[in-house]
Amino acid sequence: MVNSSEPRPMPAPETEFRSDQRIAADFLSYLQSDSAGHLVYEIEPAPLVGGCDARLYRYKLVGQEPRVLRILRPAREAEELLRHQCVHQILKRHGLNAPLIHRVCADQSVLGGVFAVMDLLPGETLFKQAPDVHATVLGESMAAMHAIDVGPVVDELRRAGVPDKNFLLHTFLQSVLDLGEKSNPWASELIAWLCDHLPLAGHDLSVIHGDYHGGNLMFEKGSVTGVLDWSFVIADPAVDLANMMNDYLLFARQAAKDISSDFCEQIVKGAVQAYQSIRSLDYERIKVFRVLHLLGPLCNAAAYPEFMRKPESQRDYLTFIEQTTGLKLSITV
Numbered sequence: 001m002v003n004s005s006e007p008r009p010m011p012a013p014e015t016e017f018r019s020d021q022r023i024a025a026d027f028l029s030y031l032q033s034d035s036a037g038h039l040v041y042e043i044e045p046a047p048l049v050g051g052c053d054a055r056l057y058r059y060k061l062v063g064q065e066p067r068v069l070r071i072l073r074p075a076r077e078a079e080e081l082l083r084h085q086c087v088h089q090i091l092k093r094h095g096l097n098a099p100l101i102h103r104v105c106a107d108q109s110v111l112g113g114v115f116a117v118m119d120l121l122p123g124e125t126l127f128k129q130a131p132d133v134h135a136t137v138l139g140e141s142m143a144a145m146h147a148i149d150v151g152p153v154v155d156e157l158r159r160a161g162v163p164d165k166n167f168l169l170h171t172f173l174q175s176v177l178d179l180g181e182k183s184n185p186w187a188s189e190l191i192a193w194l195c196d197h198l199p200l201a202g203h204d205l206s207v208i209h210g211d212y213h214g215g216n217l218m219f220e221k222g223s224v225t226g227v228l229d230w231s232f233v234i235a236d237p238a239v240d241l242a243n244m245m246n247d248y249l250l251f252a253r254q255a256a257k258d259i260s261s262d263f264c265e266q267i268v269k270g271a272v273q274a275y276q277s278i279r280s281l282d283y284e285r286i287k288v289f290r291v292l293h294l295l296g297p298l299c300n301a302a303a304y305p306e307f308m309r310k311p312e313s314q315r316d317y318l319t320f321i322e323q324t325t326g327l328k329l330s331i332t333v
Contacts, residue, residue, distance in 0.1 A: 018112050020047060023057065027069060030110050031061070045069055055113075058120060067102070071115040078106030078114040083166065085116070087232050090156050094148060096207065097121075097226040121228065123220030131263060134214050135270025141217065141224050142244070142271070143278035146206035146237040153207060154234060169235035170202030184299045186331045193325050194295070197288045199236050206237040213247040214267070238282055242289030244271065250294075250320070254313045255305070287324050294321055298331065 018026070024045045031039050043066065045057035053073060060066040072081070085101040092098055099119040106114050126134045157167055165172045174195070181191045209216070210231025218225045233239070248264040275281060294317040297304040307313060318329060 020045065020057075023055075023069075023071070023111060024059075026111055027059075030105070066120045068099070068118045068120050069115060070118060071111050071113045074108060074113045076114060078104055081114060081116045083162070084230065084232075086160055086162065087157070087167075087230065090153060090160065091207070091230070091232070093156070094153055094207075096145060096148070097224065098230055099226055099228065119226075121218040121226035123218040123225040126214030126217045126219050129214075129219060131266050132270060135267045136274045137219060137224060138212070138214060138217065138244070138267065139271035139274025139276075140278060141227075142209075142212055142240055143275045145209065145212075145227075146240070146279060148207050150205050150207060150234050167233050168202065169208070169233045169239070170200055173198065174200060180295065180299050186329065187295065187299060189327055190291075190295070190321065190325065190329060193327060194288065194292055198292065199285065202235075204236050205234050206240075208233045208235045208237070208239045210240070210243060211247065212240045212244050213252075236285065236289070237279070238285040238289045241272070241275070241281060242286045243293050244268070245286065246290055246293050250313075250316055251308065254310070254316070255307045291321050291324055 024041070027045060028039065028041060040062045041059060042062045043058070043060040045059040048056040048058050048068070053076070055071045057069040057071075058066060059069060070081075081101065081104045085104055088098040088101055092100065099121055101116045101118050103117045104114070105111075105116075108114055126137055129137070154168070158164070177191050177194060181188050209227060210233060211229055212227075216228045218228065245268055248268050252259050252264055253261060272281070297308045298314060298317055298321075301309045301314070318331065322328060
């Protein structure tokens with residue numbers, strides 16, 4: 001869950017990648033084959049703690065700026081990275097500090113998965129800050145992101161040829177729900193509940209990060225220096241608030257047992273207060289989007305990290321959903 005600018009030991013991935021040493025050698029060979037000059041590492045690729053979907057390395061070539069190498073799992077496609085490359089450029093032009101993606105390689109044979117070379121953002125993650133700073137910055141920066149006028153962002157995405165169905169959540173959410181019901185008959189009553197409660201018309205829209213937590217915000221000298229790991233959409237602002245609450249109140253403690261429930265609750269409470277000092281929020285709508293968010297690992301567990309597939313984790317999701325909706329779900333987890 002946590003990203004960091006500091007090299008740290010990396011947990012073993014679920015899908016076996018090449019060794020760090022081979023990654024470093026193969027990546028340098030790739031760079032040299034694409035360059036007229038002779039490239040040498042000043043700092044060899046060092047693993048970074050990152051998201052659950054990729055392997056991250058920090059490195060520096062002699063005479064160049066430090067960069068981040070992000071290698072996706074073998075099942076992932078280059079189209080995803082190319083979409084992120086376009087989106088990050090547009091977001092940056094509209095004042096959102098997403099790291100620029102300098103190159104994308106679609107050839108999985110090079111490093112065992114498609115990969116991207118990105119800016120290294122300065123600072124440390126918000127998790128390295130005191131809890132009060134962590135919570136306040138999290139809430140205020142999210143509110144500022146949600147206050148950005150989405151009209152020009154949408155216009156620029158369309159000019160870039162990005163279809164609405166790739167970023168306007170309300171244009172594809174119903175089809176996602178329909179597919180979920182078809183693939184998971186046990187969830188039909190729950191999906192009907194979501195259809196009745198979700199804002200499907202798309203009236204209140206903001207730029208949505210999708211996984212806005214302290215591990216994805218880099219912070220230095222009192223300011224956010226960048227935001228990592230975008231699951232970008234244009235949607236109701238309650239999406240980010242709901243996902244953030246699930247991240248801290250459910251996922252964080254499942255992923256790392258040394259994170260206390262008191263700490264997680266403190267961060268969420270402080271972040272919500274900081275957000276609400278700038279923008280209003282709708283608690284009932286947030287609850288609905290929390291249910292939607294938790295439906296993913298229940299309906300498609302194989303696509304999620306191992307800790308989210310554990311029976312005890314799945315029971316936590318079901319408990320929250322049943323308490324929120326009043327439905328009793330018949331599913332074996």
